Amino acid sequence: MSSAATVLTMDDWLEVGRLDDIPRLGARVVRTLYGDVAVFRAGDDHVFALDDRCPHKGGPLSQGIVFDHKVACPLHNWCIELNSGCAVAPDEGLARSYPVKVEDGVVYLQLAGARAAH
Amino acid sequence: MSKEKLVLIGNGMAGVRTLEELLTLAPERYEITVFGAEPYGNYNRILLSPVLAGEKTINDIILNDEQWYRDNQITLYTGKKVVEVNRARRQVIAEDGTVAPYDRLLLATGSNPFIIPVPGNDLPGVVSFRDIHDVNAMLAASQHYRRAVVIGGGLLGLEAANGLLKQGMEVIVVHLLDTLMERQLDKPAAALLKLSLEQRGLKFLMGAQTAAIIGEDRVRGVRFKDGSEVAADLVVMAVGIRPNADLAKKIGLHCERGVIVNDTMQTYDPRVYAVGECVQHRGMSYGLVAPLFEQAKVCANHLAGFGYSRYQGSVTSTKLKVTGIDLFSAGNYIGGEGCEDIVYKDPGHGVYKKLVLKDNKIEGAVLYGDTVDGAWYFQLMRDGTDVSDIRAGLLFGQAHLGDSGHGGQNAVAMMADSAEICGCNGVCKGTIVKAITEKGLFTLDDVRAHTKASASCGSCTGLVEQLLANTVGDYSASSKEKSMCGCTDHSHEKVRKVISEQHLTSIRAVMDFCEWRSADGCAKCRPALNYYLIAAWPNEVRDDYQSRFINERAHANIQKDGTYSVVPRIWGGVTTPAELRAIAEVADKYKVPTVKITGGQRIDLLGVKKEDLPRMWGDLNKAGFVSGHAYGKSLRTVKTCVGSEWCRFGTQDSTGLGIKIEKMTWGSWTPHKFKIAVSGCPRNCAEATIKDYGVVCVDSGYELHVGGNGGIKVRVTDLLCKVTTEEEVMEYCGAFMQVYREEAQYLERTAPWIERVGLSYVKQRVVEDAAGRKELYRRFLESQQQAQVDPWAERAEHGVDRHEFVPLKQVAK
Ligand code: SRM
Ligand SMILES: Cc1cc2nc3c(=O)[nH]c(=O)nc-3n(C[C@H](O)[C@H](O)[C@H](O)COP(=O)(O)OP(=O)(O)OC[C@H]3O[C@@H](n4cnc5c(N)ncnc54)[C@H](O)[C@@H]3O)c2cc1C
Ligand code: SF4
Ligand code: FES
Numbered sequence: 001m002s003s004a005a006t007v008l009t010m011d012d013w014l015e016v017g018r019l020d021d022i023p024r025l026g027a028r029v030v031r032t033l034y035g036d037v038a039v040f041r042a043g044d045d046h047v048f049a050l051d052d053r054c055p056h057k058g059g060p061l062s063q064g065i066v067f068d069h070k071v072a073c074p075l076h077n078w079c080i081e082l083n084s085g086c087a088v089a090p091d092e093g094l095a096r097s098y099p100v101k102v103e104d105g106v107v108y109l110q111l112a113g114a115r116a117a118h
Numbered sequence: 119m120s121k122e123k124l125v126l127i128g129n130g131m132a133g134v135r136t137l138e139e140l141l142t143l144a145p146e147r148y149e150i151t152v153f154g155a156e157p158y159g160n161y162n163r164i165l166l167s168p169v170l171a172g173e174k175t176i177n178d179i180i181l182n183d184e185q186w187y188r189d190n191q192i193t194l195y196t197g198k199k200v201v202e203v204n205r206a207r208r209q210v211i212a213e214d215g216t217v218a219p220y221d222r223l224l225l226a227t228g229s230n231p232f233i234i235p236v237p238g239n240d241l242p243g244v245v246s247f248r249d250i251h252d253v254n255a256m257l258a259a260s261q262h263y264r265r266a267v268v269i270g271g272g273l274l275g276l277e278a279a280n281g282l283l284k285q286g287m288e289v290i291v292v293h294l295l296d297t298l299m300e301r302q303l304d305k306p307a308a309a310l311l312k313l314s315l316e317q318r319g320l321k322f323l324m325g326a327q328t329a330a331i332i333g334e335d336r337v338r339g340v341r342f343k344d345g346s347e348v349a350a351d352l353v354v355m356a357v358g359i360r361p362n363a364d365l366a367k368k369i370g371l372h373c374e375r376g377v378i379v380n381d382t383m384q385t386y387d388p389r390v391y392a393v394g395e396c397v398q399h400r401g402m403s404y405g406l407v408a409p410l411f412e413q414a415k416v417c418a419n420h421l422a423g424f425g426y427s428r429y430q431g432s433v434t435s436t437k438l439k440v441t442g443i444d445l446f447s448a449g450n451y452i453g454g455e456g457c458e459d460i461v462y463k464d465p466g467h468g469v470y471k472k473l474v475l476k477d478n479k480i481e482g483a484v485l486y487g488d489t490v491d492g493a494w495y496f497q498l499m500r501d502g503t504d505v506s507d508i509r510a511g512l513l514f515g516q517a518h519l520g521d522s523g524h525g526g527q528n529a530v531a532m533m534a535d536s537a538e539i540c541g542c543n544g545v546c547k548g549t550i551v552k553a554i555t556e557k558g559l560f561t562l563d564d565v566r567a568h569t570k571a572s573a574s575c576g577s578c579t580g581l582v583e584q585l586l587a588n589t590v591g592d593y594s595a596s597s598k599e600k601s602m603c604g605c606t607d608h609s610h611e612k613v614r615k616v617i618s619e620q621h622l623t624s625i626r627a628v629m630d631f632c633e634w635r636s637a638d639g640c641a642k643c644r645p646a647l648n649y650y651l652i653a654a655w656p657n658e659v660r661d662d663y664q665s666r667f668i669n670e671r672a673h674a675n676i677q678k679d680g681t682y683s684v685v686p687r688i689w690g691g692v693t694t695p696a697e698l699r700a701i702a703e704v705a706d707k708y709k710v711p712t713v714k715i716t717g718g719q720r721i722d723l724l725g726v727k728k729e730d731l732p733r734m735w736g737d738l739n740k741a742g743f744v745s746g747h748a749y750g751k752s753l754r755t756v757k758t759c760v761g762s763e764w765c766r767f768g769t770q771d772s773t774g775l776g777i778k779i780e781k782m783t784w785g786s787w788t789p790h791k792f793k794i795a796v797s798g799c800p801r802n803c804a805e806a807t808i809k810d811y812g813v814v815c816v817d818s819g820y821e822l823h824v825g826g827n828g829g830i831k832v833r834v835t836d837l838l839c840k841v842t843t844e845e846e847v848m849e850y851c852g853a854f855m856q857v858y859r860e861e862a863q864y865l866e867r868t869a870p871w872i873e874r875v876g877l878s879y880v881k882q883r884v885v886e887d888a889a890g891r892k893e894l895y896r897r898f899l900e901s902q903q904q905a906q907v908d909p910w911a912e913r914a915e916h917g918v919d920r921h922e923f924v925p926l927k928q929v930a931k
Contacts, residue, residue, distance in 0.1 A: 072641035
C-alpha cells in the first residue's frame with residue numbers, strides 16, 4: 001500500500017498513473033494526506049481532478065456517473081462541472097479543482113499549487 | 119461576426135417565455151429588441167384576477183422587471199404598438215415611427231377581448247378584462263360606483279365578478295345560456311357553482327341576451343332583447359377572446375382565425391415565428407398558459423438553431439381562480455355517443471365528480487368541491503390508460519391510498535407556512551412559496567430543482583403542484599408524451615421498441631440511432647438504456663458498468679459517509695448457526711461498526727470501507743454466501759414464514775417454496791427492485807400482499823398476488839389467479855417477472871406499472887395465454903443463465919473491476 005508514497009514539493013507535477021487505468025466515463029481516487037482527490041476521465045478522454053467531496057453534503061464524487069464534462073453525485077444527484085468544480089445551477093457550491101495533464105498516456109496532477117491558489 | 123437581430127412583437131407571457139428559454143439555450147446568439155403595446159414590463163396576466171380581488175398587488179405579479187431586460191441586453195420599448203412590418207426590408211415600424219431591423223421576427227400579440235356589437239358598447243364605464251389597464255379601471259370604478267354588470271358567465275366573467283364583489287360592489291352576472299361556464303362544466307356542476315357564488319352575494323341573470331348598453335356620457339344600464347333593463351355604473355364585457363392576428367394579416371402572413379404556424383412555430387414567412395394566443399396550430403388556438411409555454415420551448419429551440427424540437431398540440435385542463443371554490447375540468451366532460459359517465463354526488467357537502475369514459479379510457483372530467491385528484495385523472499387521460507380494472511375505486515381517487523411522509527395532508531391552502539411539505543428533504547410550505555415567487559418558477563421540475571421539494575421519493579408531488587397552482591396559477595403540464603430525459607424527445611416505450619426492432623446492442627448504437635442530443639447521455643438515461651439493452655439481448659449485450667449507479671457498480675450500498683453496506687443473501691430468510699458464526703467473524707475481522715437485522719429478513723453489515731469489500735466478500739463466499747443484491751434494481755428478497763413445517767396453521771411448505779423461488783430468481787435485473795414473499799396461510803405473516811409477487815398458501819393450493827408495494831405509497835396486491843402446484847407458482851412467477859422486465863419503464867415498480875397497463879392485460883399475458891406464459895418463462899430462465907453469476911465471487915477471486923476498489927495512487931506529503 002505505502003509503496004506508492006511519494007514526497008512532493010509545491011508545484012510539482014505528480015505522476016498518478018496511466019490514462020488507461022481510469023475507466024472512460026469514470027473516475028479513480030488519489031489518496032493524499034489532505035483527503036481524496038477524484039481524477040475523472042470524460043468520454044472524450046479529457047481528464048479532470050476535483051476534491052472528492054461534493055459541496056452539498058460531502059458525497060464522494062468519484063463514485064458518481066460521469067457524462068459530458070459533468071458528474072452526478074452518488075448521494076443526492078447534484079451535478080458538478082468537472083472543469084470548474086461548480087455545481088450546476090440552480091444548486092450552488094464549489095468542489096476544489098486541481099490542474100491535471102496527460103503526456104504519453106500518463107496522468108500528472110498538481111496538488112500543491114492549486115491548494116495555495118484557492 | 120455581428121449578432122443576428124431578433125425582434126419580438128408583444129411583451130406578454132408567451133413571447134417573453136420564449137426569450138427566457140432562448141437565453142438559456144443560446145444567450146449570445148441574438149441582439150434582441152422587444153415592442154410591447156402595454157406600458158409595463160412582463161407580468162403574469164393570469165394573476166390579474168387575484169389583483170382585482172385584492173388578494174395580490176400589481177407588484178406581486180411582475181415576472182420580469184425592466185432591470186431584467188437590461189441585464190440581458192434586451193432593448194425594450196414599452197407603450198409602443200407596432201403598426202407595420204416591411205418584410206422585404208426586414209424592418210418593424212412602431213406607431214411613433216420607431217424602426218427596428220430584424221433577421222428573425224417573433225409575433226406574440228396575444229388576443230383581443232371580444233366586444234359585443236351593440237349600441238353603447240364604447241360608452242365610458244364599459245371595460246373588458248384583459249390587462250392592467252382594465253383592472254385599474256375596474257378598481258377605480260369600484261371606489262366611486264356601486265352597481266356592476268358583468269356580461270359573460272365563463273371563467274373570466276366569474277373571476278371578474280368575484281373580484282368586483284370583493285371590492286364592495288353589487289354585481290350581476292349576465293349570461294346568454296342557462297348554465298355557467300358551459301365550456302368547462304356540465305349542468306350539475308354548474309348548478310353547484312352557481313349556488314355557492316349566490317351564497318357569496320353574486321346575482322345572476324341567465325338566458326339574457328344583451329341588446330344595448332344605455333347611457334349618455336357614461337353607462338347607466340343594460341337593456342336586453344326582451345326589453346327589460348338593469349341599472350349599472352360599470353359594465354364588464356367578458357364574453358370571450360379572439361386571436362389578435364391584426365398585424366399578421368396586415369403584413370400578408372397567412373392567417374385564418376389566428377396566425378398559421380407549423381410544428382416548429384414558424385409562419386409562412388420562414389423568418390417569422392409566432393407563439394401564444396395569436397397562433398393557430400393544426401386548427402387549434404389555445405387560451406391557457408401551459409400550452410403556450412410548450413410552444414415557447416419549441417420556438418426557442420428553433421430560434422437557437424438546434425432545430426430538433428416539435429410542437430404537437432396540447433391537452434388542457436382548467437381551474438377557476440376564485441378563492442374557496444375548487445373546480446377542475448378537462449377534456450370531453452359532457453359525454454355523448456359511446457361514452458359512459460361515472461358520477462359521485464354529495465350536494466350536502468358541495469361535492470360533485472364526474473368522469474366520462476370511452477372505450478375504458480378517461481375522456482374528460484369535471485370535479486367540483488374536491489379537486490385533489492384532478493392531476494391524477496388528467497394524467498390517466500393523457501396517457502390513455504385503460505381504467506377498467508380500477509373503475510370501482512376510480513372516483514375515490516388516489517388519496518385514499520396511504521401516502522407516507524406528509525402527515526396525511528391533502529390540501530395545502532389551509533396549511534401554515536411552517537408546515538413541512540417534503541418529509542425527505544425537510545422543505546416547508548413557506549420556503550416553497552418563497553422560491554416560486556422570488557425565482558419566478560412555473561413548473562414542478564423548476565420547484566424540484568430549486569427547493570428539492572418532492573425531488574426524492576415524490577410522495578408530496580400533489581401538494582407541491584397545488585402550491586404552484588395557488589401561487590402562480592395553473593400550469594399543469596400538458597404535453598402528450600413524456601420524453602425519457604433532456605437528452606432526447608423519445609419516450610421510454612419508443613426507445614425500447616427501437617432497441618428490439620433494430621437489434622441495437624450498445625448504448626452508443628441507441629444514442630446514434632435515436633439522435634441523442636448530448637454526447638454521453640446523462641445520469642438519468644444511461645442507466646435506463648443499459649437496462650433496456652440487457653433485458654432485450656441478454657446473451658449479446660455487454661453490461662456498461664460506467665452507466666450503472668454506484669451501488670450496482672460496487673455491488674454494495676453507498677452510505678452517507680461514503681462507506682458501504684454489505685447484505686449477504688439469506689435464502690428465504692433461513693440461516694444456520696454456522697452462517698451466523700461466519701457473519702460474526704467477518705464483522706469482527708473488518709471492524710464493522712453496525713450489524714443490523716433488515717426489514718427483509720437478513721443481516722446488514724454497515725460502514726465497510728470500499729477497499730475492504732472484495733476481501734470481505736471472499737470470506738463470505740467461503741462460508742457459502744453470495745451477494746444479496748440489496749443494492750440493485752433486481753430481485754431483492756423472498757420473505758417467507760415458517761409454514762407447514764412448524765406452524766400449527768401452515769397449509770404448505772412456504773419456507774421451502776420461498777427458497778426455491780429465490781434460487782430461481784436471484785441475480786435477475788429488473789426495471790426497479792423486485793420483492794417476493796410466500797406466506798403459509800391466509801394469516802399472511804410474510805406480508806405477501808404488499809410484494810411485487812406474493813404467494814399465499816391455502817389448503818387447496820396457492821393464491822398468486824401481484825403489484826403490491828409497501829413503500830412510499832402502500833398498494834395492496836391484485837389477485838392474479840390461483841394454482842395448485844409449486845411448479846405453477848414458479849412458472850407464473852418467471853413469466854410475470856419477464857413481462858415486467860420486458861415492458862415496464864426503468865425505475866417503475868410493478869405497482870405503478872400495473873396501474874398503467876391494467877391488471878387485465880397482465881392476466882391476459884400470464885394467465886389466459888398459456889403458450890405465451892411458457893414462452894415468457896423460457897425467456898426468463900434463459901436470461902437467468904447469464905445473470906446468476908455471483909458478482910462478489912467474480913470480484914473477490916477473479917479480480918473483476920479491480921480498479922473499482924483500489925485507489926489510483928496513495929500520496930504522502
Ligand atoms: C436496509 C433496509 C432497512 C433496514 O434496515 O431494514 C433498507 C434500506 C434502504 N432502502 Fe428500503 N430497506 C429495507 C427494506 C425495505 C422495505 C421492507 C421490505 O422489503 O419488506 C421496504 C418497503 C417494501 C417495499 O419495497 O415495497 C423498503 C422501501 C424502500 C423504498 C420505497 C420503495 C417504493 O417503491 O415505494 C426505497 C426507495 C427506492 O427504492 O427508491 C428504499 C430505499 C432504501 C435504500 C436503498 C435507500 C438508498 O437509496 O440508499 C436504503 C439502503 C440502505 C443500505 O445501504 O443498506 N426502501 N425498504 C432494508 C433492506 C432489506 C433487505 O434485506 O434487502
Ligand atoms: C384575467 C385573466 C385570467 C386568466 N387566467 C388564466 C388561468 O388561470 N390559467 C391560464 O392558463 N390562463 C389564464 N389566462 C389566459 C392567459 O393569461 C393567456 O393565455 C396568456 O397571457 C396569453 O399569452 P400571450 O403572450 O399569447 O398574450 P398576452 O399575454 O396577452 O401578450 C400579448 C401582448 O402583446 C401586446 N401586443 C399586441 N399587439 C401588439 C402590437 N401590435 N405591438 C406591440 N405589442 C402588441 C399586448 O399588449 C400584450 O401585452 C387568463 C387571462 C386573463 C386575462
Ligand atoms: S433505510 Fe429506508 S426508511 Fe430508513 S432512512 Fe434509509 S431509505 Fe429511509
Ligand atoms: S452530497 Fe452530493 S448531492 Fe448531496
